Amino acid sequence: MFHNANLLNLIDGIPHAVILVDKNLNVSRMNRRAEALTGRSNDEASGVQTDYILRSNLHPFSDYFRAVLQEKKMVAHEGNILDRNRKIIPVRFTISPLESHSADLLGVMVVIEDLSFVPYLQEKAAGLDGFEGVISLSPKMQEVNEQIPIFAGTDASVLIYGETGTGKGFVAEKIHQASKRSGYPFIKVNCGALPEQMLESELFGHAQGAFPGADHKRPGMFRLADRGTIFFTEIGDLPLSLQVKLLTVLDDGEFSALGGTKKVAMNARIIAATSMDLKAMIAEGQFREDLFYRLNVLRLHLPPLRERAEDIPLLIDHFVKSLSTGNLAPHFERKALRVLKDYSFPGNVRELRNIIEHAVTLSLGETVKYEHLPEYLTQGNEAERYASSWGANKGQERRTADGETKGSATKWNDVEKEMIIEALRKSRGKRSEAAKMLGWARSTLYRKLKHHGI
Amino acid sequence: MPAFFGLEGWTDMKVMIAIFRNDVAPRFDLTVEAVFVKLENGSMTGEPREMLLSEPSSDELCGLAVSEAADLVICGGIDEVHYEYLNWKKIRIIDGIIGPYQEALELLLQDRLTPNAIMPGAVSS
Structure with a gap:
C-alpha cells in the first residue's frame, strides 16, 4: 500500500519510530527506529495487527486507529510500550490519518516518541509534580497513586474496580483533575439510582415533548460533560438496553437526545467504576462483553x-x-x-x-x-459486629469484584470462616487467644474449626 | 519423540499460555486469561483448561504458573522482572509469540516453537 519511495525515505528521516498502518489496522511499513524499538523487521511485521507489534498499554490500540479513521483527525496519547528488551518505555503516540491525492483514506501513521528521558514525565510518573494522591502508606495504594497521573495523561477509558467505600469516585475525580480536561466538567452518573427511562433521558437529554412531562428540551449528562469527564458509578447496574446505547455512543462518538433527531458529537472522557464482577456478569448475560472491552482500556483496582x-x-x-x-x-x-x-x-x-x-x-x-x-x-463480639455491619451495609445479596456472592444470611458460613481465619492470623495461630478475640469459649472455636474444615 | 524447546528430552509437561481471545496475549501484564494444557508423551492430554483473573496482573499470572506447577509459559511481551522471576522459579518461557494460541501449541508439539515467532494465522494475506 505505502510503497512510494519518497514516503519511505521521508519516514526514515523522522527522528522517532513511525509505523504506517493500513485500513485493516495491520502494519504496512515501519521506519528503522520502529524496527529497533519493536524488535521486528519490516518483513515480519508487515500484515500483522499493529496491536501485536506495538505491545502498547493502550489496549486494544486498534480502537484508537478506528477513531482516527472515522474522524479523519490527528490525535495524541501518552502511554507505554514493551520494547524488544522487555522494558516498558513511556511514549507519546501521535496518530494521523493518511489520505491519497484524491482524498481516499489509506490508513494511519503512528509516530512514537520515546519519553523515557523527559524529566517532566519521570516526575509525573513518580508523583512529584504537585499531584496530591490518595492518603496512604500501603504499597498497593502507592501503585494507584502512581497510576493516577499516568492515566490522566491519556484519554482512554478507565475501569475502576473496588469494593464499596474504597474511594472509586474519589480516584476518578483525581484522574479528571490531573488531566487536560480538568478545566471542564466532571459529571457523575449513578447508574443504579434512576429508573431506566429516566436514566436514558439523564444521559442523553430529551427534546421537548419527547415523553409525557417533558415540557422543555433538556441537555443530558453527555452534553454537560462536553470536553470534560463523565463518570459512571456502578456501571454493572446499567440496564442492558442502555448498555447497547452507551456502546453505540462510544463507538460512533455521537448521540441524539430522546425524541430528538439531531446527532451531537460526544467529547467526554469515560471513567466507569464497579464493585461487581463484570466478567461473571458477562457469563450470565447481564453485562455486554463488547461494552466491557470498550470500557476496560485502562484498569485500576482499589484494595479494600x-x-x-x-x-x-x-x-x-x-x-x-x-x-x-x-x-x-x-x-x-x-x-x-x-x-x-x-x-x-x-x-x-x-x-x-x-x-x-x-x-x-x-x-x-x-x-x-x-x-x-x-x-x-x-x-457483642466480632462475629455479631461483622454480621451487623454486613446487614447494615448490604441488606441483600451482592456480587463483589472478586466474583464472590455475599449476603448477610446466605453466606454467613463464609463470613464466619473468614472471621475465624482472621482471628487465628491475629493471634498467630494461638487458638485460646483467637477464641477470646471472637468472644467464644475454646470448645466453641474447636467445634467451628472442625465444622469449617480449618 | 520430539525433545521440546530447551527442555532436553522432556516429553511430559504442563504449559500455561497467556491469551487474549483466541490469540497469545500481546502483553503479559495486561492479560486476564490463561489456558493450561497438559502434554504427555509429546501429545496433548485432556481438554485445555482456561483460567480467568479478576484483573490483569503479571504477579498473579506468575503466581498462577507457580501454583499450577507449569513447566513452560508461552506468552507475548513480558517485562524483564517477571521473565527473570519465572526463570528463577525454573519455569521456562517462550515469549514474543504473536498469533492464535492453538497454532503456537501445534508448533510446540512439533518442537518448532521459538521465541518471537509469528504464527501464520496472525499475518493477513
Missing part, C-alpha cells in the same frame, strides 16, 4: 481497607482533623483506637469516615473515648 491496615491510623488522623470544628483536633483514647484497628471495615474508607464523624460529634471536641464509638462496634 482490610488489605491496607497500615493506613487506618493515617486515615483516622486525616478524618479527625477534617471533621473537627475547633482549633484542636480531639485525640483518640487507646481503647477506642484498638477497637478500630481490630475491626475489618466491610464498608471500607467510607465506613471509617462515618465512624470517625459519629465519634468526633459525640466527643464534643474532647478526647474520643470507647463509648463514643457506634454501638455496633462496642456491643
Whole structure:
C-alpha cells in the first residue's frame, strides 16, 4: 500500500519510530527506529495487527486507529510500550490519518516518541509534580497513586474496580483533575439510582415533548460533560438496553437526545467504576462483553481497607482533623483506637469516615473515648459486629469484584470462616487467644474449626 | 519423540499460555486469561483448561504458573522482572509469540516453537 519511495525515505528521516498502518489496522511499513524499538523487521511485521507489534498499554490500540479513521483527525496519547528488551518505555503516540491525492483514506501513521528521558514525565510518573494522591502508606495504594497521573495523561477509558467505600469516585475525580480536561466538567452518573427511562433521558437529554412531562428540551449528562469527564458509578447496574446505547455512543462518538433527531458529537472522557464482577456478569448475560472491552482500556483496582491496615491510623488522623470544628483536633483514647484497628471495615474508607464523624460529634471536641464509638462496634463480639455491619451495609445479596456472592444470611458460613481465619492470623495461630478475640469459649472455636474444615 | 524447546528430552509437561481471545496475549501484564494444557508423551492430554483473573496482573499470572506447577509459559511481551522471576522459579518461557494460541501449541508439539515467532494465522494475506 505505502510503497512510494519518497514516503519511505521521508519516514526514515523522522527522528522517532513511525509505523504506517493500513485500513485493516495491520502494519504496512515501519521506519528503522520502529524496527529497533519493536524488535521486528519490516518483513515480519508487515500484515500483522499493529496491536501485536506495538505491545502498547493502550489496549486494544486498534480502537484508537478506528477513531482516527472515522474522524479523519490527528490525535495524541501518552502511554507505554514493551520494547524488544522487555522494558516498558513511556511514549507519546501521535496518530494521523493518511489520505491519497484524491482524498481516499489509506490508513494511519503512528509516530512514537520515546519519553523515557523527559524529566517532566519521570516526575509525573513518580508523583512529584504537585499531584496530591490518595492518603496512604500501603504499597498497593502507592501503585494507584502512581497510576493516577499516568492515566490522566491519556484519554482512554478507565475501569475502576473496588469494593464499596474504597474511594472509586474519589480516584476518578483525581484522574479528571490531573488531566487536560480538568478545566471542564466532571459529571457523575449513578447508574443504579434512576429508573431506566429516566436514566436514558439523564444521559442523553430529551427534546421537548419527547415523553409525557417533558415540557422543555433538556441537555443530558453527555452534553454537560462536553470536553470534560463523565463518570459512571456502578456501571454493572446499567440496564442492558442502555448498555447497547452507551456502546453505540462510544463507538460512533455521537448521540441524539430522546425524541430528538439531531446527532451531537460526544467529547467526554469515560471513567466507569464497579464493585461487581463484570466478567461473571458477562457469563450470565447481564453485562455486554463488547461494552466491557470498550470500557476496560485502562484498569485500576482499589484494595479494600482490610488489605491496607497500615493506613487506618493515617486515615483516622486525616478524618479527625477534617471533621473537627475547633482549633484542636480531639485525640483518640487507646481503647477506642484498638477497637478500630481490630475491626475489618466491610464498608471500607467510607465506613471509617462515618465512624470517625459519629465519634468526633459525640466527643464534643474532647478526647474520643470507647463509648463514643457506634454501638455496633462496642456491643457483642466480632462475629455479631461483622454480621451487623454486613446487614447494615448490604441488606441483600451482592456480587463483589472478586466474583464472590455475599449476603448477610446466605453466606454467613463464609463470613464466619473468614472471621475465624482472621482471628487465628491475629493471634498467630494461638487458638485460646483467637477464641477470646471472637468472644467464644475454646470448645466453641474447636467445634467451628472442625465444622469449617480449618 | 520430539525433545521440546530447551527442555532436553522432556516429553511430559504442563504449559500455561497467556491469551487474549483466541490469540497469545500481546502483553503479559495486561492479560486476564490463561489456558493450561497438559502434554504427555509429546501429545496433548485432556481438554485445555482456561483460567480467568479478576484483573490483569503479571504477579498473579506468575503466581498462577507457580501454583499450577507449569513447566513452560508461552506468552507475548513480558517485562524483564517477571521473565527473570519465572526463570528463577525454573519455569521456562517462550515469549514474543504473536498469533492464535492453538497454532503456537501445534508448533510446540512439533518442537518448532521459538521465541518471537509469528504464527501464520496472525499475518493477513
